[in-house]
Amino acid sequence: MKRVSWMNMTVMIAILTLLVSACGGGNQAGSKNAEGAGSSAGGSGGKVKISLLNSKGEIQTQLEAAxxxxxxxxxxxxxxxxxxxxxxxxxxxxSTMYxxxxxxxxxxxxxxxxxxxxxxxxxxxxxxxxxxxxxxxTSLTTFDGKNLxxxxxxEGYGFIYNKPVLDQAVGGQFDPSTIKTRSDLENLFKQIEASGKKALIVSPMDWSLGAHFLPLAYAxxxxxxxxxxxxxxxxxxxxTALADNKALNGxxxxxxxxxxxxxxxxxxxSGVYERGAELLGKGEVGIWFQGNWAWPQIKSFDTANGEYGFIPVPISDTPDDFGNREISLATSKRIVVDKEKSTPEQQEAAKAFLNWLVYEEKGQDFLVNQANIIxxxxxxxxxxxDPLGRSIQEYMAKGQFQESMSVLPADHWAKLGASMQKYLSGAGDRGTLIQEIEEYWKTVK
Structure with missing residues (x-):
């Protein structure tokens, strides 16, 4: 629908106001479908203001445009x-806003x-x-038979690779299925460095280490x-004592x-999120541990229209061990609608937005083409x-995936992410890290 001019909108509102007055001033409830809810949610010709708290910072600009x-x-x-x-x-x-x-x-x-x-x-x-x-x-967001x-x-995550860099390193077409063990991964690192590039970058953000990498040991x-x-x-x-846990130690x-x-x-x-995207996109490193949400940032640095994909994170030298060839993925990020403070009109407008995302061409275009969401x-x-989304869809089609740990405690990434940062920097050894993991879980109710 084209945006109407301000003058035309004024006339329309005036006509609607007269019609509503002629009907005794009644306000019909907003429709639940994507076409009707937005227009009827405005009450008697007035605007309904709604808001969305976005926790996917990488799509803030795209969301504002949507x-x-x-x-x-x-x-x-x-x-x-x-x-x-x-x-x-x-x-x-x-919680603070409530x-x-x-x-x-x-x-x-x-x-x-x-x-x-x-x-x-x-x-x-x-x-x-x-x-x-x-x-x-919705199995994890349904309580007492109600989906909330x-x-x-x-979303999925693992080792993102820059294919042209890896093609050069292996002297041909790189095939991610050849990486089945930790030794395979180490050999790939050596090949990349022998070609004159750096093997990888490890981003030190607590959310990456604590919400994505460490949970692979649980999954x-x-x-x-x-x-x-x-x-x-x-x-x-x-x-459970973790000192001898095979998956964690692997x-x-x-x-x-x-x-x-x-x-x-x-x-x-010292690194920041954008540094990983820059070095991978420019082909200065071959691999970056991250998720498909990183594509907009990688793309902004990619000047060669390169190809990218995922390699699962191997945890052993036994090819058939679970996790070695499975990409980690899950349905992530849920949008909920407030009922405590929002009005019925605001609730209907919020529902209209969700329906718009699913059923309207413009909403679908935002999800898939603008926000690079699967x-x-x-x-x-x-x-x-995008290539990262396509790579994930290929793993899904083959059944080669493991379910990400999407119901971890809210403070897991901050507390154990900090523990992983100590281990990354050498400020703590493996024994200290394992002890901190065990102590953390004992505090979770």
Missing amino acids: AKTFEADHPGVTLEIMAAPAGTSPFERA ASGNPPTMIMLDTGDVEKFKDRILDLSGEKWNADIVENA AFPLAI TQNKDMAEVNKFIDSLKAGQ LLDTFDLMKEYNIDKKSPL PAFKSITLPAA
Whole structure:
């Protein structure tokens, strides 16, 4: 829909006001479908202002542009995109806003945080998109038979590789399936460095180390997530000693290898997120541990229109060990709708936005082509617009994936991310790290 002129809009509002007055001033409830909710949610010709707390900083600009497009399609609604401060978990920020009595209409949360707000957020079970969700996408956000969250994206992570750099290193076409063990990975690192490039960069952010890398040790305990959950319960109860845990020690052996080949080895805590994207995009390093959310930043530095993909993080020298050839992925980032402070009109406008994302061409374009998101909806058939998304879809098609740990405690990344940073910098040894992991889990209720 084209944006109408200000004069035409004024005339339209005046006519609507007269019509509503002629009907006794009644205000019909906003429609739940994407076409009707935005326009009817405005009440008697007035604007409804809604807001979304965004915790995916890498798509802030794209979200702001999408909000303007949504507003053009729904003239009765104004949508503000609020950015969660860098380094702050969405749980912390949302909790602070609730404490101040001014929560946003919508909040983008990590999966594990949805339950903490279940008494404050809207039941979304009746929304049409529930029937179009990919399998198991709402199992972790459904309580007492009610789904409380909109699944925003499927995200995966592992070693991102710059294919032209690796092609040069191996003297041909690099095939990620050839990396089945830690020794294979080490040999690849050596080949990259022999070609004149640096093997990889290890980004030291606590969220990367604490929310993504370390949790691989939990997820690879067993293919059955029920068994993984039992393992976590045993950690909470202090019943599991990690010193001899095969998966954890295997992962840390791989991390030791990463430390050795890290381009920032001499100053391992000095790097920032953008540095990894720059060095990989410019082809100065061959590999970066990160997720598909990093594509917009990599693309901004890629001047050769290169190809990229994922290598899973191997945890042993036995090719068939679970995790060695499986990419880590999960439905991540959920959008919830506040019911404590928002008005019925705001709630309907928020629902309209979620429906717009799933069912309108412009919403789908935002998700797939602008934000480089892999949607969690079967009804969205657009292929991934970027090479990292396509790489993840290839692993999914082959069944080569493990479920990411998406319900970790909110402070896991900060506390154990800090422990991993000490280990990365040499300020703490493996024994200290393992002790801190065990002590952390004993404090989790």
